Amino acid sequence: MTVTLRPIRRTVGVLTATCCMLALSACAGSSDDDSASGTTGDTAAVQAEGTFPQTVPTKFGDVTIDEQPTTVVALGWGDAETALSLGVQPVGASDWLDFGGDGVGPWMEGAYDTSPEIISTLEPEYEEIAALEPDLILDVRSSGDQDRYDKLSAIATTVGVPDGADSYLTPRAEQVQMIATALGRPDAGETITQGYDDMVAGIREEHPEWADKTAATVALSSTGWGAYIRGSERYDTLLDLGFQENTTLADEEVGDTGFSVKLSDETLSKADSDLVVAFAVGTTPEDVDSNSAWQRLSATKDGHSFAMPRDISSAYSLGSPSAIEFAMKKLVPLLEEHTNS
Template identity: 45%
Template sequence: MSFRTPTRAAALVAAAALVLTACGDDDDTQSGGGDGGSASSSGSFPVTIETAFGDVTIDEEPTRVVALGWSDAETALALGVEPVGATDWLGVGGDDGLGDWVEVTYAEDPELVDTLEPSAEAIAALEPDLILDTRSDGTQERYDLLSRIAPTIGQPEGVGPYQTTWQQQLELVGRALGRAEEAGQLQADLEQRIADAEAGHPEFAGVEVAVAAYTSEGFGAYVRGDGRVDFMEALGFVNAPAVQAEAGSNFFIPVSDEQVSLLDSGLTVVFPISVEVGDITGNPLWGTLASVRENRAIVLEDPNLANAFSAASVAGITYALDSAVPLFATALAAG
């Protein structure tokens, strides 16, 4: 594996709304290159994994992994395994589908397949012995399509579309790859970093936060079960009750022009999806929020940060801890 120099990522695409650091050790986790495997495995096979679609048994260590779910590829990379096929959920472009918040990259780029409606023919041509699809729309139809090609690891039982947490994703992928021990260590390390950030910012405790996106269709807000909200609450914030009260089965609620006051909170965080930052800051409705007038609102202008914040992965959360948490603290101090 190699390490990339961060640059600005391309703007988020509408697929990020949908309804709307991974830090692999270069010395210790050398990948197997083009075969998608890894040099060593801490797990034993066969292994049986419980999913929303029933138990899935993997007889031996996978060597050709196709990672289709949101952040599945970067999670595998964090564990030292290079998928031979992957998707580009956030439309970052390039040959590997990875955002610039991911430090670890491929020795050999994967074959990129369509994100929302992956081609069964394209996947089968890669001859996978494991398909990762832990965070997607999670339909039975999608699972049936993929599982006919290779053993497929979908979301956990009881988890809604796109609502697999980073911890659940890490556990599922780690077990499937025979890297459970490494996954556990990554989880413990990141949870400690989050706890340290929370302890270092006692001013976050109990502050209500509204997390929103702005698209060509207007504003929308996120509720519990979405990785962005879960990240904020792990830092001590509380998702805005007015927003949470509108929650249904999805992780994202549309906010009409008449409802924009829902976004007025102790802290308001918003980012653009397939629109310009000026479409937010120049919107007269934005200026009606007290949080905006009192400088307690943040627009995530850097696409790389907005992407990392949305990725809800080890790498994305690590980047957000370093880059977004100081913005939150500054906004609260200013307000």
């Protein structure tokens, strides 16, 4: 079983024409230089296959890929969708958000020609991975656990987390670039990241008023409340859109996860901001709405808070190139509604 390097038809929710063009050019593997030189489809095919060798710096040392991978397993949070956006179909992948089926969100429905073997997330089945005979394993946004990495790298060349990115803290842009480089397509990775930058820049330009507003993102789980901090994409994405950091939360002690602080019904008020967005983790948006501490927030009383709907939450949290475009298309109207009231 092999992967095919080719453009993918994606469900793209872009907010600017510039972002759309960048995302599509990244998947097609074209460039301005190709257009100028009048290259043929044969050259484009060579570009789609990638250029090698490539070296990817990781927490575990530099990883060199000498030639085109033909059998890829993608295990990290969002790694499989990122590979798909770069034209590669993993033969094995982890379904972190329990989408079912091929393990991808509805924004990438039909991206696979052949369904991948679904591998467990926190405790992957190493024997099943080995049976796929991969020549490259992507574990770019994961726990960063040494034992996990050792077991995976004993099976095949493995690209793990970058330095300082344990506990799933690999930044979106770095995840894209590491995977693109490992697949021999670093330029395509840069194009995808530029597409995201252009998208959020366009949104900021349309909403300069957000630069004067503080924002917080919180989560209600079965164990209570928590708040995401800078370094978590659930928070950083709002900052990318121009919102300002809640300085009270920034001064709180960071929890074991490295990307959140623990709150309670009594201390949730520390998250009060001009905008408060809640994620339901193992709970429901309705649980958030009915929570008494949530109802006591000034932001809630003023109509400046909301619980993220499930479809947006999944896309926003996964953060892959296609997922974040899908999320932004639906999220921006909600942000407008709850900051203009």
